Amino acid sequence: MENPIIITDRAREEIISTLADNKIPDIYGLRVGLKGGACSGTFILGFDTLTDSDNTYIIDGIKVYIDRKHLMYVLGVSVDYEEGSNGSGYTVSAIEIKN
Template identity: 75%
Template structure:
């Protein structure tokens, strides 16, 4: 199966750097999901351990946990890391955001 989300090289480097700098155990991975309802929810990113509801994906060497109940809402997302004048941080976009 194709990976449900993509992680840009900038995001991948930042994720690895964050995991190493904070000595986060190998059991942790990147959680991608929804916070709130499907229609009015916001995307959720964070470091977490796997739960019984999660599907584990290994994307470009990064452990990614996605709750099976959220999977249909996050398929096609792209996780990026941007540095700008107002600071830096992760961004999540959908294919429709880029068109």
């Protein structure tokens, strides 16, 4: 399978920096998933360890864990990092598919 999600260059830099600055052990990866129902759910993003129900992907050098139950809901999402007047942080957004 191709990479199920997209990590922007800016997000990649911040993820690598966060892992290094906080001395987060190599057993941790970036968890991408969904909390709540498929229609009313919100994306989750954080550093976590592998579980038995996860698929593991290496995306642009970043270890990504996605629970198999969440995979169909996160396919094609984009992880970005934005800095603005209200602060900075990661964003997760679905990408529109145009026919």
